[in-house]
Amino acid sequence: MNGARVIVGGAGLAGLTAAYELARGGAAVTVLDAREYAGGRVRTIRDFSAGQHAERGGEFIEPDHKELLALCETFELRLARVLRSGFTHRFRGADGTYRLSRTAPWEALTDAVAPLLRRYKLAGGDSSADAVREMATLSLSEWLRQSNAPADVQAMSKALRGFFLADPEEISVLPVVEQIARGGSPAQVEFFRIEGGNDRLADALVRATPARFLLGHVIRAVSHAVDRVTVTVTDNAGLTQQIEGDDLVMTLPASTLRDIEIRPELPDDQRQAIAKLPYGRATKVLVQSSTGLFDHRHARAFATDNHLGAFWDASEPLDCARGKDDGTASIIAFLAGGSAAAPLREAASRGGRELLSDLCWLGMSRAPVTAVHVGDWTSDPWARGGYAFTDPGFDPAWRPLLGRRAGRIFFAGEHTSERWQGYMNGAVESGQRAARELLADLR
Ligand SMILES: Cc1cc2nc3c(=O)[nH]c(=O)nc-3n(C[C@H](O)[C@H](O)[C@H](O)COP(=O)(O)OP(=O)(O)OC[C@H]3O[C@@H](n4cnc5c(N)ncnc54)[C@H](O)[C@@H]3O)c2cc1C
Incomplete structure (x- = not known):
């Protein structure tokens, strides 16, 4: 037992996974969450x-x-x-009739995106490569306009709102290229x-983790020094208290994390990435x-x-x-x-x-x-949206900053996962990664 006192901010899958791994590694863990239940966006x-x-x-x-x-x-x-x-696609054609197809609209989109896909692959899919960063500045709707995309490609792009949770005007074309490069159609x-x-997974993690779970506790502020971290929380009775630990694993979504006062401040580039993630x-x-x-x-x-x-x-x-x-x-x-x-x-x-x-x-x-x-989910105060996506204002080279350690604060959560952003697996994978980083530091 190393006995380190670790605070985990957030009891979604990322926080619960991190807490489970840290407790197994011998840490004394306290988990804080604003909600009255564990599981976060898994409900x-x-x-x-x-x-x-x-x-x-x-x-x-x-x-x-x-x-x-x-x-x-x-x-x-x-x-x-x-x-x-x-999933079967159902779109209305120019003649007013509806067409059903399992694969044709996605294949049409894939064909249309082929030139971008080639550039993406040539750059090795590297988020920091100039070609990839440049692609990210183009919205999906702008790309549709520039490429004079046919109606079925336009309809497919609009239907992707049910997957990326963003309109073609909002989202960058890059996530579409990445989806095609990595896995193909999300519908098949x-x-x-x-x-x-x-939620049985969240329940199982809670049961298997000998930690102190403080639900109904809103994190307001964090201060960190070379030897400790202090988290200020308000409970549902309105009582504000400070909880001290040796380290903090922060798994709050960027949408609420950006409102937490962190002292000393995170580096400018990291703050900017957290502030701008839509x-x-x-x-x-x-x-x-x-x-x-x-x-x-x-x-x-x-x-x-x-x-x-x-x-x-x-x-x-x-x-x-x-x-x-x-x-x-x-x-x-x-x-x-x-x-x-x-x-x-x-x-x-x-x-x-x-x-x-x-x-x-x-x-x-x-x-x-x-x-x-x-x-x-848009007006859920502890999520403020469904999940993260990349818009033309978000430089993909910032992605690693979302999960970058800052002193004694380790970051996890769906949004910090470079491969599985937006997925439950991103939460689990990032929670494991943060726990590994922290435990390695304690050795
Ligand atoms: C509608 C919808 C559909 C989805 N469909 C799928 C799907 O089919 N497949 C899939 O893999 N993924 C899906 N996801 C995504 C998946 O649910 C998330 O990626 C994952 O659950 C996120 O886990 P997390 O631990 O990173 O974040 P969360 O679960 O959000 O956990 C973060 C925790 O932080 C807490 N918190 C926030 N602010 C504060 C604060 N100030 N103080 C204290 N606590 C705070 C929150 O209450 C929350 O419990 C979907 C999500 C939504 C919303």
Whole structure:
């Protein structure tokens, strides 16, 4: 036991993973979070009838989310394969009719992006290379205009709001090039969820970590010196106190981290990166019906370029839900990003029926609605958006600064992961990285 006193700011997957590793390494850990629950942006909603649940935040796990999958294995959490045929795109053509296609719009986008992809690969995909930095200054919409992109490529770019949570006018073209270079279509991968709910991973981490968990504690300020760190927190009774430790692992999203007073200040370049990282506006709506909305359907997930965003069958697969009194009830999830987030939120606030009535082409317009849950991440005070993205004002060469250690403060969180920004795996991987850095320092 090295006995170092480590404070972990944030009890999302990044903070919980870091706390777990640090406690295993012998540190005395205190975890602080403003929310009343652990898990952060991983939140399983369980107040549906018929014993059903669905994910308000992080949902899909993919086969190359290695760190997250390994953690699930450690805690013997089983995974359920879902949405086996991926997402089908549904766009309106110039003649006013709708077209359905699983792969064609993404392939059209990939073809159009080919010249940029070549330049990106020539630069070795290096975020600090001039060619990559220059590409990042171009918005997706500007690139669409310059390349005179055809209608299907424009529609595909708009539909990506349901993935990047940003409009083509907001996001840089670079993340699109990176997505194509790394993994191809985000709509055609194998998707999994944790059986029983993704929050079971957060629960397992809490149970396995002998730490002091102070939930309902808002971090206001941090001061750090060569030999200690002091964190000022206010609890939900309004009491302000100072907590002292030897080191701090800070996993707050950049969207709230930038409001914390840190003394002495972080270096200018790092402060600038934290200040400028944009977060996508996001609304996720869960609608439960007493009928099986996707019964007998092969396609159970769709991506649109309208205010419904992407939507899919969010119910636990029947073979996992066996034994529960689930009858034929089902849950559909809608996720809209960027400028589609507000219209989806407003439509949902009038009841789920309006959303389902837009799905008459799937035969859902008369389905009885039994519950609606609206996840408004844009106005969530402890996230202020769904997840980070790269806009033309964010220099990709700043990315390493988000996770760069500053004295006794170590940084983690989805946004600090260079490979998995925006994913649960980014949170886990960065939490492990920060814990490794800190433990190496203590040796
Ligand atoms: C709608 C939506 C859909 C998503 N879908 C997917 C998906 O399908 N697959 C996937 O892999 N990922 C998905 N994600 C992303 C994934 O959920 C996140 O990347 C991941 O959960 C982030 O974990 P984290 O620990 O970095 O941050 P968080 O979970 O946000 O944890 C940070 C913690 O810091 C706390 N905090 C913030 N400010 C303060 C403060 N001042 N004082 C104290 N505490 C504070 C917060 O309360 C929070 O608990 C989705 C996210 C959203 C919102």
